[in-house]
Amino acid sequence: METNSSGQTPAEILSDLGIREPDDLDIEAIALHCGALIQYKPLSGCEARIMGLDDSAIITINANSSPERQRFSGGHELGHWMRDRRTATFQCNEQMFVREWSEDNPEKRANRFAADLLLPARMFRPLSKDLPITFASAEKLAAIFKMSLSATAIRLVEYGSYPAMLICSTPKGRQWYVASSTVNGKLWPVDRPGQSTQATALLQGRTVGSGPQDRRADQWIKNFRADQYWVKEDSRLWTNQSVLSLIWWEDESQLIDLDNFEEESGSWRSDGRRNWD
Ligand SMILES: [Zn+2]
Structure with a gap:
């Protein structure tokens, strides 16, 4: 696993991996680049969680959630890993994902990271140009x-x-x-x-x-x-x-x-x- 990605921004990660198209935004491969392994298991009471130790982490995503939710959860947990690494364990639920846009806290930073990683401005802007x-x-x-x-x-x-x-x-x-x-x-x-x-x-x-x-x-x-x-x-x-x-x-x-x-x-x-x- 890579160990030198800590603190990288989503744009830096995508640039390192040479990702330029939405189809290439493979969350599992991106996570591996950042030292995190994604696994899917049925979870109750939360959407996803992350456990980190030293330079690697395991992200567990609720296998019962929709593929879209799973992707965002992956990006969100990866955001915790890249932004708030010293706090080794997070457990995140659906409520946090959108409500927490309004506060400056680890949940908001993780949401922002997920959006910047999986809906990158550089790809999103040209595709949304002039759309109602x-x-x-x-x-x-x-x-x-x-x-x-x-x-x-x-x-x-x-x-x-x-x-x-x-x-x-x-x-x-x-x-x-x-x-x-x-x-x-x-x-x-x-x-x-x-x-x-x-x-x-x-x-x-x-x-x-x-x-x-x-x-x-x-x-x-x-x-x-x-x-x-x-x-x-x-x-x-x-x-x-x-x-x-x-x-x-x-x-x-x-x-x-x-x-x-x-x-x-x-x-x-x-x-x-x-x-x-
Ligand atoms: Zn979270």
Whole structure:
């Protein structure tokens, strides 16, 4: 096994292995390069775990999970191994994989590592160029990268061609969100989706038309004068208690007006809150 890969970034690992195409993203071979052996066993109570000693580790992935989940778990555990090696043992469950995007902790670092390794920006950006920010687009890309819809949708928001957000809502309101760099820190999602959104209908058990729909921006965005703009919404039930919504700006006038307004009024911000509050 290789012993000199500790601390390498996903981009460095892919470069070392000469991997340039999504088809070549073989998680087991990548793990071996990093000194970790992947094995599959039925697990209960967690999706995956890692036990490391000195320069090698064994990653055990739940054999009963979907292939997409298994791949992400492999990347996630490998992230623990490469980023937090001194903490030799991790046991990770499904909840952590997406919720933990919002905290800076070992779970977030492991998720980030998995996404950078298995949905690398360098491959993802050209494939997502000019695609609408919809679940149909995410599905297409998820099939190419053999990844889950949620992990791919996060990537589409981060690296797609349009300003966008992915927002997770439950009956209690917004749980977390991810925003593209173009809107992050400028536009703020409401605490719970508006009454005329697909998300609210889905959370109330009503059926809605599928595919993206035009929505007044104030149904999703709490910035000043949001009711004067439009966004596109594409929402899907994720678990039986939560809905994922892709929100995106095909018409960027809200952002352009905001930039102009900020220029006129100096360092004005709609509110001073951080993204992940
Ligand atoms: Zn973990």
